[in-house]
Amino acid sequence: MGMMAKMRSLAPAFILTVGGLFVLFMVISDSNVLEALGGGRNNNIGSVNGEEITYQEFQTAVDQQIENQKQQTGQDPDETQIDQIREQVWDAIVTQKVFAQLIKKYGITITDQEIKDAILGENPPDFLKQNFVDSLGNFNRQLYEQAIFDPQNKAALIQAEDYIRQSKLTQKLQSMVLASVNVGEDEVEKRFIDQNTNIEAEYILFDVNKIKDADVNITDGDLKAYYDKNLNTYKIPPQRKLKFVLFQNVASAEDSQMVYKNLLNVKNSIEADDTANFSQLVSIYSETPYSKDTLAVNMFSSEAISAFHKASVGEVVGPFTSPQGYVLYKYFGSVPTNEISVRASHILINQFGNDENNLAEANKIYQRLIAGENFEKLAKEFSQDPGSGSKGGDLGYFSKGMMVKEFEDACFSGAVGVVQKPVKTTYGYHIIKVTDRADRKYIVEKIVNAVKQSASSRDRIFNAANDFSYLAKKNDFETEAKIMNYTVRETPLFTEQAPSIPTLGNNKRLVKFAFENSINTVSDVFKVANGYVVAKISEIENEKFRPFDELKEQIKHAVIREKKFEVLKKTADDVYKKIGSDLTKAAAIDSNYKVHQTGNFTPQGTIPSIGRDYAFVNTALKLKLNTVSEPIKAARGYYILKVTKRSEFNKEAFDSQSTAIRNSLMQEKRGRFLNQWVSEIKENAKVVDNRHLFFQQ
Numbered sequence: 001m002g003m004m005a006k007m008r009s010l011a012p013a014f015i016l017t018v019g020g021l022f023v024l025f026m027v028i029s030d031s032n033v034l035e036a037l038g039g040g041r042n043n044n045i046g047s048v049n050g051e052e053i054t055y056q057e058f059q060t061a062v063d064q065q066i067e068n069q070k071q072q073t074g075q076d077p078d079e080t081q082i083d084q085i086r087e088q089v090w091d092a093i094v095t096q097k098v099f100a101q102l103i104k105k106y107g108i109t110i111t112d113q114e115i116k117d118a119i120l121g122e123n124p125p126d127f128l129k130q131n132f133v134d135s136l137g138n139f140n141r142q143l144y145e146q147a148i149f150d151p152q153n154k155a156a157l158i159q160a161e162d163y164i165r166q167s168k169l170t171q172k173l174q175s176m177v178l179a180s181v182n183v184g185e186d187e188v189e190k191r192f193i194d195q196n197t198n199i200e201a202e203y204i205l206f207d208v209n210k211i212k213d214a215d216v217n218i219t220d221g222d223l224k225a226y227y228d229k230n231l232n233t234y235k236i237p238p239q240r241k242l243k244f245v246l247f248q249n250v251a252s253a254e255d256s257q258m259v260y261k262n263l264l265n266v267k268n269s270i271e272a273d274d275t276a277n278f279s280q281l282v283s284i285y286s287e288t289p290y291s292k293d294t295l296a297v298n299m300f301s302s303e304a305i306s307a308f309h310k311a312s313v314g315e316v317v318g319p320f321t322s323p324q325g326y327v328l329y330k331y332f333g334s335v336p337t338n339e340i341s342v343r344a345s346h347i348l349i350n351q352f353g354n355d356e357n358n359l360a361e362a363n364k365i366y367q368r369l370i371a372g373e374n375f376e377k378l379a380k381e382f383s384q385d386p387g388s389g390s391k392g393g394d395l396g397y398f399s400k401g402m403m404v405k406e407f408e409d410a411c412f413s414g415a416v417g418v419v420q421k422p423v424k425t426t427y428g429y430h431i432i433k434v435t436d437r438a439d440r441k442y443i444v445e446k447i448v449n450a451v452k453q454s455a456s457s458r459d460r461i462f463n464a465a466n467d468f469s470y471l472a473k474k475n476d477f478e479t480e481a482k483i484m485n486y487t488v489r490e491t492p493l494f495t496e497q498a499p500s501i502p503t504l505g506n507n508k509r510l511v512k513f514a515f516e517n518s519i520n521t522v523s524d525v526f527k528v529a530n531g532y533v534v535a536k537i538s539e540i541e542n543e544k545f546r547p548f549d550e551l552k553e554q555i556k557h558a559v560i561r562e563k564k565f566e567v568l569k570k571t572a573d574d575v576y577k578k579i580g581s582d583l584t585k586a587a588a589i590d591s592n593y594k595v596h597q598t599g600n601f602t603p604q605g606t607i608p609s610i611g612r613d614y615a616f617v618n619t620a621l622k623l624k625l626n627t628v629s630e631p632i633k634a635a636r637g638y639y640i641l642k643v644t645k646r647s648e649f650n651k652e653a654f655d656s657q658s659t660a661i662r663n664s665l666m667q668e669k670r671g672r673f674l675n676q677w678v679s680e681i682k683e684n685a686k687v688v689d690n691r692h693l694f695f696q697q
Contacts (some may be wrong), residue, residue: 046090047688053692061089075658080250082528095678098685103169110168118147118164128160131418181673183665186571191661192654194604198649199620201598203641204586206572206631208564216563218556220333226559227548234546239493240514241449241539243477243505245486249531252457256326259449263328265318266447270316277422278316278330278445286447288324292332292447297341297438298397304329305397308442325450332443340400343436344411345375345393348385354609362429363420370418375433384428397438407432465525473522477536490538505529507691526692565633572638573633581628583642600645624665 044052065085069077077085118125132144147153227234235299266285270276282290297305300320304327307317313330349362365378367634376392383389391442398410407430410423414434422429471480481488492502496515500506510526514537523535575593579585586593599608603617610616615634623629623643631638 002243043694044690045694046690047686048094049101049686051097051101053093053097058089058093058691061093065089082688083527086691087618090689090691094682094685094687098681099170099173102614102681103173106173108169108172108176110165110172114168115161115164118168119160120145120560125160125164125254177677178670178673179470181666181669183662183669187665188658188662189654191665192657193621193649194663196650196653196657197603197621198600198645198647199602199643200600200645201599201620201641201643202583202595203591203598203616203639204575204583204595205636206568206575206593206638206640208561208568208637210592210637211564211567213560216560216567218559218563222559222563223552223555224548226555226562227551231545234551236541236544236546237495237497238515238543239495239539239541240537242501242504242510242514242535243488243538243605244533244535245465245468245488246504246528246530247468247532247534249453249458249461251451251453252460255454255457256451259451260319261414262423263326263447263449267328268318272652282445285449287450288446288448290445290490292443294335294441294443296337296339296399296441297343298399298402300397300442302343302394302396305438305442307331308334310616319449322448324448326448328447330445332445334440336440337439337441339441340412341397341438342411342434343397343438344395344432344434345379346385346388346395346407346433347375347379347383347393347431348389348428349382349422350384358429359424360697362431363504366419366420366422366431369431369433375419393433394435397436429585455543462525462532465534469522469525469534472534472536477520477522493539493541504533509689510535512689513692524692528696565637568638569631569633572640576628576631576640579628581626581642583640586640610636615639620646 042360043055045055045058046053062082062085065088066077066082069081070084070602072440119128119323129139129144132140132147134140148157149552226656263285266281270278270281279290300308301322304318304320304322307320308329308331311317313331313333316328316330318328320329321327347365349358349365352358352361361382365382369375369378376394379389379393383393385393398411400412402408403411404425404427406423406425410420410432411434414432415419416434416437420434422431422434424430468480468484468486471484478488480486489503491504494511494514495622496511498511501510501514503508505528506527507528510528510533513523513526513535517537519537519540521537523533525532525534527533575586575589578589583595586595596609597612601607603621606612607616613634613636615632616639619629619632619639619641620643623641625643625646628642629640631640
């Protein structure tokens with residue numbers, strides 16, 4: 001009864017499970033469902049061989065994948081993850097469209113009986129039966145069929161049937177494509193031999209690296225001949241450069257203020273209700289899990305430390321800025337520590353051309369400070385440290401090991417409140433004032449809220465990029481950037497096959513723009529990892545070959561190596577003629593020609609002391625036992641070898657393993673063939689991709 005009760009409780013989940021299978025194939029193939037959605041944008045986002053891909057079709061599939069990820073991770077995907085989902089969905093839609101077109105072309109169909117047999121057959125699809133299997137793996141067919149024939153599950157069952165139909169159509173197409181893939185008897189036998197043959201050999205290595213470069217003579221004619229023979233190796237494909245303005249996606253001051261106000265409201269609610277449980281509030285409001293920590297002073301902002309000095313135990317203080325965003329602390333007091341931290345301010349001087357001038361200027365500022373001028377004011381005026389200069393030189397609290405040694409020594413040995421004489425480091429000269437010394441740690445609980453960019457801020461940034469794109473197209477890119485005080489940067493040259501654009505990152509549509517338009521063309525807005533970009537094609541390089549003179553030194557090494565192999569071949573041939581069938585005679589010709597033992601190896605493994613060398617292995621497989629081979633060219637030089645042991649072909653073992661080997665080879669060949677076929681049909685398809693007009697992607 002317990003088992004049945006459990007199974008019955010799972011029956012409603014049947015609907016949810018099948019509903020969840022309204023996956024990519026379903027979403028992107030059910031035009032009726034898409035039409036039923038109604039409203040929204042009707043623009044086409046692209047096409048495959050003339051068949052349109054609507055915005056609704058694409059976005060519905062994206063939304064479904066986002067929802068699937070949320071159910072799996074329990075979190076909303078961020079912008080980068082959403083971009084990746086869009087890319088995956090687009091690839092899936094293109095693949096499905098091409099498949100559907102081929103299915104129609106070849107007249108492939110699935111009958112209703114085939115669908116029925118799949119659902120009610122001995123082994124139903126896993127996605128249907130998974131909720132009717134107990135913890136021991138037993139499938140409750142009776143409860144499964146009750147759910148199948150339950151009228152309440154009709155809508156879910158129709159979705160399941162459509163999904164099975166699409167899957168089976170694809171399977172039939174793949175079966176047709178793979179019908180020509182076969183595994184020959186020779187392939188099975190070779191795999192068996194590679195896996196089961198044990199070999200031992202003796203060899204002499206004529207090492208190419210033992211020949212000195214100085215012992216090889218080469219001419220410019222040799223270099224030019226090598227260059228001409230390998231000219232295609234030095235081909236440079238077409239390249240482009242882009243000038244661009246980047247509109248970075250960063251949180252605005254309004255976004256920061258919103259987070260601050262939210263935490264301030266939390267603090268006010270705590271102060272209004274003295275029964276509030278802080279740990280529970282952490283679980284509700286904080287983006288980091290609850291913990292009660294004892295932390296060093298350098299883990300807090302200076303404002304937080306000042307607040308702790310005034311706070312009573314149990315008081316909530318903040319919000320304060322931190323590397324994680326804004327933090328609200330509940331203060332539980334402090335404890336002494338031997339880990340001393342200091343707070344210091346400094347003025348960095350390194351802008352006067354040389355060491356002597358920097359020291360002279362630093363001494364002038366030092367004299368002004370000890371005469372009573374304001375440290376904060378002079379730091380803002382003169383300090384070359386952009387991080388602290390704007391804050392009057394304040395570096396906050398830090399412990400030992402966080403600063404360069406000379407600076408650290410001055411801070412930890414200096415008296416609090418005393419301006420020190422200039423101290424030299426690799427950064428320049430520092431005028432230092434230690435403002436506090438701390439020997440305590442603070443016990444706190446905290447609510448942390450990161451400052452994230454809001455949708456409205458992101459829209460403002462995109463609108464700014466869009467406005468610039470419009471004006472730059474109408475007028476002049478550089479002029480408009482200067483008027484609007486935007487920084488224009490330029491990429492290095494890149495090819496159409498480049499995985500990403502240097503300094504901008506991965507955006508296939510932007511690469512496509514660069515190679516489909518003429519010089520000085522200004523782009524629409526494209527999305528990149530750091531924000532939005534508007535670009536202008538600033539340089540076009542057509543296909544060319546790297547010039548011979550530029551490559552001479554590089555070619556020289558390759559030609560020298562070729563010449564070494566030629567010398568080595570003559571030496572190896574001469575030794576081979578002299579030793580006959582006895583490898584040990586080589587040592588009498590030259591003591592460097594030592595006979596080495598491989599130990600046991602198999603053809604598919606590595607050869608002890610040699611590694612993977614196919615020339616050596618192929619020779620060892622074919623060579624008669626105890627016969628000396630002719631010199632064999634390999635990666636390290638030339639080998640003369642003799643096979644001393646090689647296991648015989650075991651027909652009985654082969655017969656017992658051949659079926660498994662054939663199946664494994666068939667699976668490998670089919671996988672490779674199918675992947676190649678899918679790549680080719682997608683490459684040959686006429687795909688129009690207008691996603692950048694909708695998502696700036």
